[in-house]
Amino acid sequence: KNQVEQSPQSLIILEGKNCTLQCNYTVSPFSNLRWYKQDTGRGPVSLTIMTFSENTKSNGRYTATLDADTKQSSLHITASQLSDSASYICVVSAGSGTYKYIFGTGTRLKVLA
């Protein structure tokens, strides 16, 4: 069964600290993996996308890694800001059709001043 699991379920950190979110997937065939940021009450916004051959991708203070052998990905946030408070969703695309998205349940991050 295609699944995407994320950990931790929620996380609280102080402003300025770093954090790492985890994503494990069992999706086949694997096409690509992306991380989305979703603010409360809003639609998800894409942060990074990685294909099978890519193992790291940065977008400002966000750095995503992918290990296709172990089927694991991580999202590292550096020097967190209050505006980073949101849900971070790991999404794996199965097969060649972009509509075959498998979503994780997300990690809810809260950054405190």
Next chain:
Amino acid sequence: DTGVSQDPRHKITKRGQNVTFRCDPISEHNRLYWYRQTLGQGPEFLTYFQNEAQLEKSRLLSDRFSAERPKGSFSTLEIQRTEQGDSAMYLCASSPLSGRASYEQYFGPGTRLTVT
């Protein structure tokens, strides 16, 4: 605003009523998707259009749900005889058919449905 737009943003309805949501995708995006997201969960796929053709429907899309994209531009999602379990955020996304951007789905702000 050139992003995906959805209307209304919030809808409160009584159980048994019908509701209709609208999604306007990014101009010239051939693909359009509907998702449902309940609190604390990731979005779940409902249906997918390529131009005006509805190519895939999830088992989540019961007989009370219907989606249309008559001219291949905007789309509507109708829920008939709403139930309390239909309370959720309904998200629309779009993507082009080709090019690097076709790997991305661009999401709208969602319509929050509350069934009382």
